Amino acid sequence: xxxxxxxxxxxxxxxxxxxxxxxxxxxxxxxxxxxxxxxxxxxxxxxxxxxxxxxxxxxxxxxxxxxxxxxxxxxxxxxxxxxx
Amino acid sequence: xxxxxxxxxxxxxxxxxxxxxxxxxxxxxxxxxxxxxxxxxxxxxxxxxxxxxxxxxxxxxxxxxxxxxxxxxxxxxxxxxxxxxxxxxxxxxxxxxxxxxxxxxxxxxxxxxxxxxxxxxxxxxxxxxxxxxxxxxxxxxxxxxxxxx
Numbered sequence: 001x002x003x004x005x006x007x008x009x010x011x012x013x014x015x016x017x018x019x020x021x022x023x024x025x026x027x028x029x030x031x032x033x034x035x036x037x038x039x040x041x042x043x044x045x046x047x048x049x050x051x052x053x054x055x056x057x058x059x060x061x062x063x064x065x066x067x068x069x070x071x072x073x074x075x076x077x078x079x080x081x082x083x084x
Numbered sequence: 085x086x087x088x089x090x091x092x093x094x095x096x097x098x099x100x101x102x103x104x105x106x107x108x109x110x111x112x113x114x115x116x117x118x119x120x121x122x123x124x125x126x127x128x129x130x131x132x133x134x135x136x137x138x139x140x141x142x143x144x145x146x147x148x149x150x151x152x153x154x155x156x157x158x159x160x161x162x163x164x165x166x167x168x169x170x171x172x173x174x175x176x177x178x179x180x181x182x183x184x185x186x187x188x189x190x191x192x193x194x195x196x197x198x199x200x201x202x203x204x205x206x207x208x209x210x211x212x213x214x215x216x217x218x219x220x221x222x223x224x225x226x227x228x229x230x231x232x233x
Contacts, residue, residue, distance in 0.1 A: 009135050009207035010218040053221075060140035062203070076137060080221035083134065083165060083206025084118055084177050084197060 001026075001071040005038065008078035011054070014047035024069065031056045031075055032065025053080050085153065085161045087145045089136060091168040096178055103160045103182050110159055114189040115180035116197055122172035124219070130211040134167040134176070137205040141165075148199040152181070155195070156188035163196065165206065195232055202229040 001024040012018050028037050035056070039049035048054075056063045057076040069075060088094075096117050104110055120132045149161045164178040179196050183189040208219040 006137070008137060008205070009209075057137075057140060057205075060137070060143055076140070078137070078205065079207065079218070081201075081203065081205050082208045082219045082221050083136070083204045084201040 003034070003069055003072070004074045005034075006074065006076040007048075008076065010079050011047060011051055011077055014051075015045065024071075029068060030066050031058055031063050031069050034069050034075060035065070035077065048077060051077075051079065054078075055080060085146075085149050087142060087149060087163045089138075089141050089145070089165050089167060091166060093166070093175060094164045094178055096175070096180075099162050099164070099178060099180060103162055103180055107159075107182075109184070110182045111184045112186040112189040113180065113182050114186070114193045115178065116193055117175055118177040118197075120170045120172050120174050120176055124210060127210075127212050127217075129172060131169055131171050132176075132211070133169045133209045133216070135207045135209070136165075136167045141205045144204045145200065148196055148203065151199070152192040152196050156183070156192045158183040158188055158192045161192070161196070163200075165200070165204070167206070198225070198228045198232060201225045 003022050003024055005022050006019040007015055007017055028034050035048060039045050055078050058067055059074050100113060100115060104113060122129055145163050149163060158181050160182040162180045166176055179193050181189045181192045202225050209216045210219060
């Protein structure tokens with residue numbers, strides 16, 4: 001199972017990464033679990049765990065941490081929005 | 085209903101003309117334009133850079149417009165939001181609504197802005213003397229959104 005992960009704004013800067021393709025481990029079912037998995041790979045990924053009020057989206061729709069992630073999904077992590 | 089996410093500036097007057105051209109059934113035309121200010125909470129701002137999420141941002145704006153259309157009997161809606169590097173005084177966002185009467189036109193325009201501020205994927209970074217600073221989301225914007233529930 002692979003998913004495309006995107007990072008935006010201050011999170012993207014803190015991680016030094018705009019996006020990556022991830023092979024999902026079998027134990028990762030939800031986007032919350034995906035966040036945990038990605039954030040604990042290495043110390044440089046810690047900002048993904050630490051960011052307060054982190055927002056998540058699956059296939060360009062907002063998602064809660066317990067939403068399921070499936071093969072081929074596009075997942076995005078970003079800070080609360082500040083447009084307008 | 086028309087939504088644009090673009091780097092280029094827009095002409096608000098032209099957009100208003102387009103909404104009413106050839107129409108004689110419109111009684112009210114309401115619009116809002118958001119602009120870059122040169123200071124924020126006492127700090128001088130030299131520029132503002134807007135980032136967005138290609139694909140999701142357009143969908144989110146279209147969804148907000150659809151919600152406004154289902155809540156009020158409005159006729160046309162036009163939303164434009166820029167991205168990229170903008171200077172103080174430049175236009176950022178434009179929302180215009182047409183309707184038979186002013187009540188629903190005013191309400192729909194305000195609703196769209198309150199929802200755009202809290203759910204459209206854009207992020208602002210301000211240029212200051214201390215370097216670039218990402219703007220924090222504001223509790224007051226979230227409260228403005230919740231008035232509509």
